[in-house]
Amino acid sequence: MVNTPPLSRETLFTILDAVKDPEVPVISIVELGIVRDARATDGGVTITITPTYSGxxxxxTIAQDIRAALAVYGVDEVRIETVHAPAWTTDWIGPEAREKLRAFGIAPPGPVDHEGGLVALTRRRQAVSCPYCGSPRTELKSEFGSTACKAIHVCLACRQPFDEFKPL
Amino acid sequence: MSPSTPGAPASPAGPRTSPPANALFEYVLRLGDDRLVLGHRMAEWCGHGPILEEDIALSNIALDLTGQAAALLALAGEIEGAGRSEDALAYFRDETAFRNALITELPTGDFGFTIVRQFFFDAYSLLLWDVIAKGGHAKLAALAAKSLKEDTYHLRHSSEWVRKLGDGTPESHARAQAAVDALWRFTGELFERDAIDDAAAAAGVAVDHAALAAQWRELVEGVLREATLVVPAAPGAMVTGGRRGRHTEHLGHLLAEMQIVARSHPGASW
Structure with a gap:
């Protein structure tokens, strides 16, 4: 085994930034906020991730992709830890990644506009703008879409159905 | 036999049981089993939903519940400390070792039954997570805070459908009301309190069952009223037993289907 200095946290994050979300391949697991920490440990690295949705x-696949990405840099001892607190939120997705989602045809998530805990059943979500034509005249078809993180809308202006990365 | 009010002790004259050595394990097992079994029931809709969007919604909710169950059973195994993983707990326990409430194991029924059952459970689950998320057991509170966010979407989905079905056509109204009537007597079990709950409270998971039942009833009755549905006037006695491993005949069939691959090929991976 070649004796190389341990990889820095910054380098590890740069490597992991190349790992894309398998279901939304335009943004990385770092941009999504799935990677919570990365550090060199005895003989390898420890990556701390948090699940987006429980199911x-x-x-x-993400855990496998992390191992594969690090293997390219000769890191074979990869320990992946899962943490549940703080609970993952779409608020961790930065402006650049939101723009990538929009360009991919997915309306980015609006801000999580409540403090957590119980929310009134009658509460309505903010309107979602069409990622294709930008019109705010859209209609929610279903809060459950092609993946756990998406809702289905249709644009009333350009008639295009589209996915929304729903706020969580 | 017991009064038909959720929150009332379901078995006031039932046998007294002392808490087992690892009551918190049992407590978390109940939480996990509820979601594992209900998630499996929901998954039965995959490919059979009345419309495509609904097929997708029910399958997504099934996935969330199964994912929550996996995390809860992993935590239960950790608390137990006997080396049992979430898979060992899900696939290698027999019917009498399951601790889910009976309402979760009842057969899927029609769409109305599925929705009303989901609504009753979602309302309970959301209110319960809110309490546990603020509680003193850090790992369980973390899972509660996460599940609460997902369940908020679940409850909005099921409550909207309850309104649509109840306040819909004569056919949808009749089916939704039949589901309310059939399911009501399974709701008391959700608010039962026993020695396991007392021990969990001592470990920081303090749930006020009477308060929870009152909140649940207010939420549920509000939606039922909007849906022009009514709480059954004479619902009969509450049916319980799941928390102690006494199940309906339906759970065994469900487990047979759920567990057969894991039991036929123990340790297999693909």
């Missing part, structure tokens, strides 16, 4: 089937 997201992509989490297994």
């Amino acid at each position: 997201c089937p992509a989490m297994h």
